[in-house]
Amino acid sequence: MLAAFAGKCLGRLLLLCLYLSLLGGSPADPAMTMTTQDASSQSQANSLTNMKNGLNESFPEPMATTQIVSWQTQGRPLDPVTLGREVSVPGPNLATKESRQTSNQSVTSVQYELLLPGASDTSVETTISLEKVVEVELTCILDKEYSYLKSFQVTWRRGNETISHTNKTDNSWSIKVSVSDSSKLGSYNCTLKGEKQLSGIFHLQVPKIERKGKPTISYLRDTAVMTCECPGYTAISWTWYMTNGSKQIVINESLLADRYVISKKSASITHLKILKVTKEDGGEYWCEATFELGKSKGRLELKVLSFMVPLKPFIAIVIEVVIFVALIVCYEIYSTKVKHKEAEKEFDQIEHLKSEDGGLESSEARQRRV
Amino acid sequence: MPPPANTRQAPSPPDGGWGWVVVFGAFVSIGFAYAFPKGVAIFFKEIQDFFGTSYSEVAWVSSIMLATTYGAGPISSILVNRYGSRPVVMLGGLLCGIGMVSAAFCTSIMQLYICVGFITGLGLALNLQPSVIMIGKYFLKRRPIANGLAMAGSPVMLCTLAPLNQFLFDSFGWRGSFLILGAILLNCCVAGALFRPIGPGTASVKTQATEEGKGSLKREVTEDAMEMSSPTNLPMKNKTEEEGDRDCCEKINQYLDFSLFKHRGFLIYLIGNVLMFLGFFAPIIFLAPYAKHIGIDEYSAAFLLSILAIVDIVARPTTGIIANSKWVRPRIQYFFSFSIAFNGTCHLLCPLASSYTGLVVYSVFFGLAFGMVCAMLFETLMDLVGAARFTSAVGLVTIAECCTILLGPPIGGTLIDTFGDYKYMFIKCGVVMVLAGTFLFIMNYYNYRMLAKEEKERKAKEEDPKTVKTENEVRNNWIKETTQDGPELEPLREEQEGPKKEVNGIIEV
Numbered sequence: 001m002l003a004a005f006a007g008k009c010l011g012r013l014l015l016l017c018l019y020l021s022l023l024g025g026s027p028a029d030p031a032m033t034m035t036t037q038d039a040s041s042q043s044q045a046n047s048l049t050n051m052k053n054g055l056n057e058s059f060p061e062p063m064a065t066t067q068i069v070s071w072q073t074q075g076r077p078l079d080p081v082t083l084g085r086e087v088s089v090p091g092p093n094l095a096t097k098e099s100r101q102t103s104n105q106s107v108t109s110v111q112y113e114l115l116l117p118g119a120s121d122t123s124v125e126t127t128i129s130l131e132k133v134v135e136v137e138l139t140c141i142l143d144k145e146y147s148y149l150k151s152f153q154v155t156w157r158r159g160n161e162t163i164s165h166t167n168k169t170d171n172s173w174s175i176k177v178s179v180s181d182s183s184k185l186g187s188y189n190c191t192l193k194g195e196k197q198l199s200g201i202f203h204l205q206v207p208k209i210e211r212k213g214k215p216t217i218s219y220l221r222d223t224a225v226m227t228c229e230c231p232g233y234t235a236i237s238w239t240w241y242m243t244n245g246s247k248q249i250v251i252n253e254s255l256l257a258d259r260y261v262i263s264k265k266s267a268s269i270t271h272l273k274i275l276k277v278t279k280e281d282g283g284e285y286w287c288e289a290t291f292e293l294g295k296s297k298g299r300l301e302l303k304v305l306s307f308m309v310p311l312k313p314f315i316a317i318v319i320e321v322v323i324f325v326a327l328i329v330c331y332e333i334y335s336t337k338v339k340h341k342e343a344e345k346e347f348d349q350i351e352h353l354k355s356e357d358g359g360l361e362s363s364e365a366r367q368r369r370v
Numbered sequence: 371m372p373p374p375a376n377t378r379q380a381p382s383p384p385d386g387g388w389g390w391v392v393v394f395g396a397f398v399s400i401g402f403a404y405a406f407p408k409g410v411a412i413f414f415k416e417i418q419d420f421f422g423t424s425y426s427e428v429a430w431v432s433s434i435m436l437a438t439t440y441g442a443g444p445i446s447s448i449l450v451n452r453y454g455s456r457p458v459v460m461l462g463g464l465l466c467g468i469g470m471v472s473a474a475f476c477t478s479i480m481q482l483y484i485c486v487g488f489i490t491g492l493g494l495a496l497n498l499q500p501s502v503i504m505i506g507k508y509f510l511k512r513r514p515i516a517n518g519l520a521m522a523g524s525p526v527m528l529c530t531l532a533p534l535n536q537f538l539f540d541s542f543g544w545r546g547s548f549l550i551l552g553a554i555l556l557n558c559c560v561a562g563a564l565f566r567p568i569g570p571g572t573a574s575v576k577t578q579a580t581e582e583g584k585g586s587l588k589r590e591v592t593e594d595a596m597e598m599s600s601p602t603n604l605p606m607k608n609k610t611e612e613e614g615d616r617d618c619c620e621k622i623n624q625y626l627d628f629s630l631f632k633h634r635g636f637l638i639y640l641i642g643n644v645l646m647f648l649g650f651f652a653p654i655i656f657l658a659p660y661a662k663h664i665g666i667d668e669y670s671a672a673f674l675l676s677i678l679a680i681v682d683i684v685a686r687p688t689t690g691i692i693a694n695s696k697w698v699r700p701r702i703q704y705f706f707s708f709s710i711a712f713n714g715t716c717h718l719l720c721p722l723a724s725s726y727t728g729l730v731v732y733s734v735f736f737g738l739a740f741g742m743v744c745a746m747l748f749e750t751l752m753d754l755v756g757a758a759r760f761t762s763a764v765g766l767v768t769i770a771e772c773c774t775i776l777l778g779p780p781i782g783g784t785l786i787d788t789f790g791d792y793k794y795m796f797i798k799c800g801v802v803m804v805l806a807g808t809f810l811f812i813m814n815y816y817n818y819r820m821l822a823k824e825e826k827e828r829k830a831k832e833e834d835p836k837t838v839k840t841e842n843e844v845r846n847n848w849i850k851e852t853t854q855d856g857p858e859l860e861p862l863r864e865e866q867e868g869p870k871k872e873v874n875g876i877i878e879v
Contacts, residue, residue, distance in 0.1 A: 217541075217543030217546070218543060219545060219546070223420070225419050225422075227419050271419070310545075310549045314549050314552070314553045317550070317553035317556070318556060321560055324557075324560040328560070328563040328564060329563060332566060
């Protein structure tokens with residue numbers, strides 16, 4: 001059974017390698033890229049995490065299983081790109097990333113590659129969001145097209161600290177970082193110095209929280225619901241803060257029973273419900289997600305309005321409607337009166353003419369008789 | 371009292387003057403009726419979070435509103451037959467306003483279903499049908515243009531409502547937005563106030579029907595005459611003998627004309643349209659998700675819908691003008707079936723478009739075809755059954771269409787979920803619409819031939835002096851029948867009498 005499973009995964013691996021090689025050959029095509037808002041890529045990422053989790057649970061004994069997820073992005077230099085979420089921006093440079101997740105007991109190893117463009121003095125950046133403890137291997141690859149450039153001196157740096165290579169080939173240089181806590185997060189820089197200066201930067205960070213950019217609007221004595229989510233990742237716990245003056249107060253059990261209800265819709269979505277909102281409830285709120293590797297915060301704003309605020313435009317529009325209807329009805333009454341008067345005038349004229357005609361006929365008859 | 375000479379001169383519908391104001395009122399009314407259920411979808415995400423429900427439960431609000439707007443058609447028809455258009459539209463506007471204002475104070479999703487779904491939907495239904503009916507009363511010669519202009523209200527309102535709703539939502543939240551939208555919907559009352567009843571006192575005296583107008587009018591007159599002489603009108607002959615004692619079906623037919631189900635043209639229209647609506651709305655709903663599915667970003671996908679709406683706005687009045695031209699007007703049914711088939715062909719070709727440019731081209735053609743079909747939707751029904759029975763016809767047609775309109779998108783959704791590919795949904799819609807177009811084409815060809823045959827028979831009868839007496843009998847019964855119609859039909863009855871008298875006058879001379 002194990003062999004069958006490994007065989008299946010290897011088969012998948014081969015398929016994806018094939019897919020990658022085809023992608024590598026063709027130039028950037030918008031149809032090929034996975035976009036930020038693409039639900040399918042999200043669900044893929046989700047299924048991937050599920051698979052990974054499943055693997056961890058069902059196969060506790062050490063074994064090497066590989067799953068490959070690949071993205072192809074068109075990235076301008078200095079374009080942030082996150083795991084599972086790519087922003088497709090047309091550009092001349094191609095950055096290919098491969099991530100191979102290998103499960104070894106309970107430690108996951110992830111590989112990230114960055115393709116360096118050949119253009120001089122350019123820097124390619126990528127942002128990687130990590131939610132769990134992983135062992136990360138970062139590789140900078142020089143594009144085959146530019147392999148004619150020789151004599152490179154490659155340095156890996158994080159801040160001021162230099163890290164030594166773990167792996168080196170003709171055109172790729174890698175380092176291994178064991179990210180066990182938040183201190184290991186940061187920006188890892190690989191610099192190639194030679195005829196040209198190229199650099200690639202890996203930003204390792206905790207996942208960012210998605211929340212509404214615009215303020216939530218609520219009314220007095222109504223319920224207000226605010227949502228925070230980090231799609232694709234599992235947060236260990238969520239905490240909400242409210243701002244009082246300049247201090248941030250945790251919304252915890254003491255306040256919980258009273259008016260605040262914190263509910264967790266799923267692992268990645270949280271709601272804060274405030275019952276019977278008052279004017280003082282308006283302001284800044286923070287939702288904080290705790291991951292293995294650190295915390296991530298998101299800012300929300302709550303605006304509390306009284307019902308008078310929408311009532312004013314409402315009354316204005318109602319008055320406008322009443323005025324228009326009254327105008328139309330008055331115009332109609334006026335125009336029908338005018339028409340009636342004209343019709344009466346016409347009628348009188350016709351009667352007058354008829355009586356004249358009658359008089360003429362009788363006079364004619366008299367003349368004829370005579 | 372104006373002398374009878376004036377009423378004899380009271381012509382066919384004005385075809386202008388106050389009619390254009392009525393077109394504007396219908397523009398507003400129809401625009402709200404069609405665009406509002408789509409526009410309100412912007413609030414769904416927030417409402418879903420607020421009440422803690424799933425997205426499909428919130429989407430029911432829109433479905434209920436659409437279902438009620440179409441399903442309450444017969445109620446609308448009955449009310450218009452009884453009271454005339456103006457009070458019904460004003461009542462509709464009031465209902466919409468009340469529905470949305472009460473929705474602003476809802477505390478559960480069930481209450482939203484009732485307030486936004488039923489009450490507002492009912493109000494919109496009372497708006498939609500009378501607007502279309504009024505156009506038929508005010509226009510004859512230029513009716514296709516008037517219809518095209520009025521139906522253009524739907525995309526214009528949609529383009530206005532979408533950003534307006536977004537702005538209201540950002541400024542006032544969903545409750546405040548519903549309150550203000552209720553006030554905006556009250557403007558339907560203003561549109562209703564413009565629907566001046568057209569009766570003997572208010573009919574315009576100046577316009578004389580031209581040859582063309584008389585010709586088409588005569589055709590409609592003969593159509594009605596044919597219907598009068600059909601066996602279903604035998605109970606009416608009984609009625610002429612016993613004035614006070616009315617038949618049961620008589621009473622019902624006064625409010626809602628079920629005898630339409632024996633009208634050949636009406637049946638053709640009904641079957642063709644019911645079939646068409648199975649594939650009509652689904653592509654619009656799934657265009658943006660399909661674009662995102664093949665890798666286009668959200669804003670470009672939304673832009674596709676804007677392109678569609680803009681082409682739609684231009685296409686509708688243009689179609690009205692084309693349909694009014696002397697080459698197309700007599701054979702307008704063919705034009706309608708052609709546009710349905712064209713629409714279907716667009717959908718069949720859509721899976722071939724795999725890039726953004728291809729989708730843009732598809733959107734342009736789809737917008738064009740969609741506008742063409744919508745502009746002539748009610749015009750062709752009016753053309754088939756005549757203005758007199760249009761009131762009941764539109765009610766019966768909308769309740770029949772209601773089922774397929776609601777079934778279309780979910781069937782499309784099921785196809786997409788089963789096969790994981792959007793192309794089967796497009797193929798299904800395309801096939802259904804091409805079938806509907808072909809069916810309508812063939813059946814209308816048959817209908818036109820039958821009408822021509824009946825016209826020939828009628829002419830042959832008139833030239834035969836022995837049958838003049840029976841002609842008078844038929845005419846008397848027909849006059850008695852038309853007295854049942856609502857107050858707005860007076861000039862139509864009189865003007866129909868006019869040509870009849872002329873014809874008889876020629877024979878007697």
